[in-house]
Amino acid sequence: MTLYEKITTLYTELTDADFMPDSGTIMLQNDSDGKGDYIREWNHPTLAKPTQEQLDGVQ
Amino acid sequence: MSTVKSKKLQVGTDASASNNFTIYQPATPDGTLRIGVGNADSPTEVGRFNSNGIVPKQSIISVVFPSTDTSASNSTFTKVSLDTITVDNDSSFDTTNNRFNPQIAGYYKIDAQVGFISASGGMLSEIYKNGSAANFRGNQQYHLTANRRNLPVTGVIYMNGSTDYLELYGFHGTGSTQSIAGTNSAHTRFSAYLIHQA
Numbered sequence: 001m002t003l004y005e006k007i008t009t010l011y012t013e014l015t016d017a018d019f020m021p022d023s024g025t026i027m028l029q030n031d032s033d034g035k036g037d038y039i040r041e042w043n044h045p046t047l048a049k050p051t052q053e054q055l056d057g058v059q
Numbered sequence: 060m061s062t063v064k065s066k067k068l069q070v071g072t073d074a075s076a077s078n079n080f081t082i083y084q085p086a087t088p089d090g091t092l093r094i095g096v097g098n099a100d101s102p103t104e105v106g107r108f109n110s111n112g113i114v115p116k117q118s119i120i121s122v123v124f125p126s127t128d129t130s131a132s133n134s135t136f137t138k139v140s141l142d143t144i145t146v147d148n149d150s151s152f153d154t155t156n157n158r159f160n161p162q163i164a165g166y167y168k169i170d171a172q173v174g175f176i177s178a179s180g181g182m183l184s185e186i187y188k189n190g191s192a193a194n195f196r197g198n199q200q201y202h203l204t205a206n207r208r209n210l211p212v213t214g215v216i217y218m219n220g221s222t223d224y225l226e227l228y229g230f231h232g233t234g235s236t237q238s239i240a241g242t243n244s245a246h247t248r249f250s251a252y253l254i255h256q257a
Contacts, residue, residue, distance in 0.1 A: 002132040002133065002135070002236060003132065003135065004132055004133045004134045004135060005133075016133075016134060016232045016234070019134035019135075019232065020134075020181070020232065021136075021183065021185075021196075021230060027136065028132070028134060028135040028136065029135060029136045029137075029138075029228075030131070030132065030135050030136070030137045030138065031138045032129060032137065032138040032139070032140045032157065033138075037132050037135050040136070
């Protein structure tokens, strides 16, 4: 399961628009360094940035 | 008519060497004529000519592509693993970190492209400078049908010749993980050319 899928499972109200470049408030990134996807920016006005524990708990 | 033969000719006799120029032949002749700032005993080269005319002081060309496909998650800016050099005459591309890191300051023309193997939806390519988006975004496209999509990004950018580096990223919002094409330079590539030292 990708990071995007975990986040949208945790917060079902999120849509692709929340992740869009420029207009979105959440930016995910992968630097192809073996560390995988990560949250580069989280500026959502109402939802808190999920903790690693929350993300790890998503099946 | 008299003929003067000399390996060096100093122009100017100012007390400050930086106000004088020297036209000279290099110690080991190589078919070039050099022009330097400074007195004849130690000029610093600023330009040269050969039988074809003026020779650019320095030229850099760097062309690289990824050797394998890069997996790109939905709605995630993903760095392209550029690791195979076609041309790199000044060792400007760091294939360990997959980044362009030229050692000559100046303005560089960048031509790059991200090729998604099969994607429908929104997608774009972007150049990052020093780890962040550099206001250097490429073609943004939206496609209703899945097919190979090549997204070019081009422009001119200043590099400081020491620490500045560029990376190529791709982004898509297709709803599922996609692949950025590797193997050869047909679809995904990065090219840089020094166009003006500064």
